[in-house]
Structures are given as structure tokens and as C-alpha cells.
Amino acid sequence: MPTTKKPEIDPRGPRFGATITSVLLLIVIWLSLDSTSLQAALVLFEVLAFLFALGAILGTSRTPYAWIFRKVIRPRLKPPTYLEDSKPPQFAQGVGLFVTLVGLTLYFGGISSGILFAATAAFIAAFLNSAFNLCLGCQLYLLLKRLSSRG
Amino acid sequence: MSIATRLLIVTTLVIAAGLIGAIWLILRGRVKRKRFVEHFDLAGIGLGSGVGDGSGISLGESATLVLFSTEFCAICPGVERAYLELLATRPWAKLIKVDLTNRNDLAVRFHILQTPTTFVLDGRSAVAARIGGAPKLLAVETLLDELAVGASNAYSI
Numbered sequence: 001m002p003t004t005k006k007p008e009i010d011p012r013g014p015r016f017g018a019t020i021t022s023v024l025l026l027i028v029i030w031l032s033l034d035s036t037s038l039q040a041a042l043v044l045f046e047v048l049a050f051l052f053a054l055g056a057i058l059g060t061s062r063t064p065y066a067w068i069f070r071k072v073i074r075p076r077l078k079p080p081t082y083l084e085d086s087k088p089p090q091f092a093q094g095v096g097l098f099v100t101l102v103g104l105t106l107y108f109g110g111i112s113s114g115i116l117f118a119a120t121a122a123f124i125a126a127f128l129n130s131a132f133n134l135c136l137g138c139q140l141y142l143l144l145k146r147l148s149s150r151g
Numbered sequence: 152m153s154i155a156t157r158l159l160i161v162t163t164l165v166i167a168a169g170l171i172g173a174i175w176l177i178l179r180g181r182v183k184r185k186r187f188v189e190h191f192d193l194a195g196i197g198l199g200s201g202v203g204d205g206s207g208i209s210l211g212e213s214a215t216l217v218l219f220s221t222e223f224c225a226i227c228p229g230v231e232r233a234y235l236e237l238l239a240t241r242p243w244a245k246l247i248k249v250d251l252t253n254r255n256d257l258a259v260r261f262h263i264l265q266t267p268t269t270f271v272l273d274g275r276s277a278v279a280a281r282i283g284g285a286p287k288l289l290a291v292e293t294l295l296d297e298l299a300v301g302a303s304n305a306y307s308i
Contacts, residue, residue: 137223
């Protein structure tokens with residue numbers, strides 16, 4: 001049964017977003033390592049959670065990263081050699097949202113290092129996507145389906 | 152925590168992430184030859200599409216690539232294109248795509264954990280090799296050409 005998907009987006013857009021996200025998460029990690037800057041870490045972390053939510057719910061094209069990519073980056077690049085479906089990056093945003101929500105839940109539940117751990121996990125995923133083109137949907141989707149089918 | 156310590160931690164984290172990525176690049180896409188005869192029952196799953204062959208499911212004469220993907224696999228279209236390039240000069244080999252997005256039963260049955268996963272079948276529909284992730288194309292070409300002359304050592308001890 002052939003699947004009919006319309007490739008829609010420049011694949012370099014989500015990778016640009018992942019690069020920015022990686023840097024922001026690194027800043028969160030930096031800030032959360034010292035108790036005096038923990039509040040700042042929290043604020044930035046909440047911003048990231050909001051950005052993940054935007055991407056997961058509305059699609060990656062409707063995020064600030066995509067806007068910056070379209071306005072600033074892409075005009076300086078050659079046209080893409082191929083387009084990709086928007087579902088895989090959107091799935092990755094959903095995973096990011098989940099991880100950040102877990103971190104925030106831990107934090108507000110009294111475990112202040114929850115932000116550090118969640119940001120570290122999210123950083124590794126974003127970094128691997130940005131630097132090595134690792135696709136989260138490729139690695140996680142089937143595993144998640146398997147877990148949810150057993151439950 | 153001092154700046155120096157924080158710098159050390161963050162630097163170590165970035166380096167560790169880089170190492171994870173490098174190791175992943177080395178390990179993924181290896182063509183894992185199967186040692187035991189394992190048949191791939193196309194009729195049993197009743198699902199697949201023969202690319203470039205209007206009659207639907209059809210196996211290659213000497214080899215078949217079965218590409219498992221989902222709608223959440225960003226790299227699967229690129230892998231499919233790469234396989235089609237390999238097959239362009241190998242008319243005795245075909246490509247079959249299986250979409251597992253709504254077929255978790257197949258994913259479980261064939262122990263598929265990631266996409267893309269590729270099965271390489273020989274001319275008798277036996278699984279000669281499995282490939283997890285974006286394939287190392289040179290190794291795929293080697294195996295395909297071995298299968299063409301029936302020289303695959305998949306069943307050797």
C-alpha cells in the first residue's frame with residue numbers, strides 16, 4: 001500500500017532549529033549548574049518547552065526558528081535538492097516537549113535537578129540531530145508504538 | 152559551582168555527545184549477514200509495493216531489498232532513492248517498500264525497532280542480511296552482486 005505524503009519542507013529548516021535548540025539547552029544546563037542562576041535556567045527552560053509545544057502542535061514551519069530560517073538563512077542558500085515531509089520533525093518536537101515537561105514536573109515537584117537532567121537528555125537528542133542528522137522518529141516511533149500496544 | 156567546573160562539565164557533555172554520534176555513525180547501516188535460513192513470507196503479510204513494477208508485489212530474480220519505513224522516518228525517502236540508484240543497473244533485483252506506520256503487528260513480527268530497516272532477500276526469498284538504519288551502500292552493493300551469482304555466503308558456517 002503506497003503511502004501518499006506530500007514532501008513539504010526544506011530539510012535544512014528543522015536542522016537549523018535543532019542547532020539553535022542545542023545551544024539554548026546548553027545554556028540551560030550551564031545556568032542550572034549553579035543555584036544562583038537556577039531561576040534563569042527555569043525561565044529559559046520554560047521558553048524552550050513553549051517552543052517545543054509550538055512545533056509539536058502547529059508543525060515546525062510555525063516556529064520562530066522556521067521564521068528565522070526562511071527570512072535570514074535560506075535566501076543565502078542554494079535551493080534544496082529535495083523536500084521532506086513535515087511529520088518526522090514534528091514528532092521530534094513532540095519528544096522534546098515531553099522531555100521538557102517531565103523536567104518541569106520534577107522541578108515543581110521538588111526535584112530541582114530535574115531541569116538539569118531533562119535538559120541534558122534533550123540536548124543530546126538535539127545535538128545528534130543537528131550534527132549527525134539523527135532522526136528521532138526513526139529511532140523512537142516503533143518503540144513507542146510497541147510500548148503503548150502492550151499497555 | 153565555579154565557572155571552571157561548569158565549563159568542564161559542559162565541555163565534557165559536548166564531547167561525550169560527539170562520541171556517541173561518531174560511534175553511532177560507525178555502527179549504523181552495517182549489512183548483517185544472516186547465518187540461518189529465514190524465509191520472508193510476502194504473501195503472509197499481504198502488504199508491499201513493488202517500485203517501478205506496475206503488477207504490484209514482485210520479487211527480484213536474484214535479490215530483493217525490502218525497505219521498512221514509517222511516516223515518521225525523515226531519512227527513509229533518501230534511502231529509497233539510494234536503493235533505486237543501486238537497482239537501476241541491476242535489473243535482476245527489486246525493491247519492496249513496507250510502511251509500518253499502522254502495522255505494528257508486522258514490526259513486532261519481524262523484530263523491527265528502527266526505521267529504515269532493510270531485509271536483503273536472495274532469489275529464493277530467504278533473508279540474506281538485515282540492515283538497521285541508513286545503509287552502508289558499498290556493502291549493500293557487494294551483497295547484491297554476490298547474490299546475483301548465487302555466491303552469497305549467508306549459509307556458510
